[in-house]
Amino acid sequence: MFEALADPTRRDVVRLLGERPHRAGELAVAAGASGPAMSRHLRVLLEAGIVEDQRVPDDARVRVFRLRPDSLVAVRAFLDQVQADWRVQLRSFKRHVESREEQR
């Protein structure tokens, strides 16, 4: 998940697929990567469940990739948990300061 998004080229792909579905070759050009390189990036994203592919009926050579937006919830969940904990931490720190002030 995070590992899959660690690569800048793959983040570009995710951004591009956020806008609209793309074919493999389009992604390679748009992201400035070679064919083979893009192919492996796409496999990583597929295995991470971040994208899905589909062959178009007209031309069975091309693969169209699209985003699976629900897949990013895991990343968001991580952030949510950390920041929720942080708020609890802040609250207890605030209590601590206030109790010290009462002692004056």
Next chain:
Amino acid sequence: MFEALADPTRRDVVRLLGERPHRAGELAVAAGASGPAMSRHLRVLLEAGIVEDQRVPDDARVRVFRLRPDSLVAVRAFLDQVQADWRVQLRSFKRHVESREEQR
């Protein structure tokens, strides 16, 4: 940013620091990492701006690390942008389908 969070040990550290500040040694034990390994993980997180450190006045040997929760906004911004684009995409797809249905 994403690179810093790509490592599971570092994500553990971020989770732990979400709960409360920790000393370097505590983090090493809690995350099951050796001292030197943790030291370098912490440097990565520092350089990514995800954590900050502070030496305690009582004992100048220990370093206390705490989270900088505002630093994670960049990650959240990435997700927000992608998912906002996705919603636009969905909307235009819906229009497309509806216009096809009108043709029947």
Next chain:
DNA sequence: ACAATCGTTAACGCCTCTGTTAACTATTTA
């Protein structure tokens, strides 16, 4: 002064990730 503690840095080896070139499969077109 001496020993113990906290944490970092250095040097090494290993493994994984990434890109490139070349070859290959499958499909479409001339």
Next chain:
DNA sequence: TAAATAGTTAACAGAGGCGTTAACGATTGT
């Protein structure tokens, strides 16, 4: 049938990430 197109796979090399052990610097306690 032959050539062109879309994309993947294979084999190689380079670079960087990660962990370990050993040594080090700084601080604290006896």
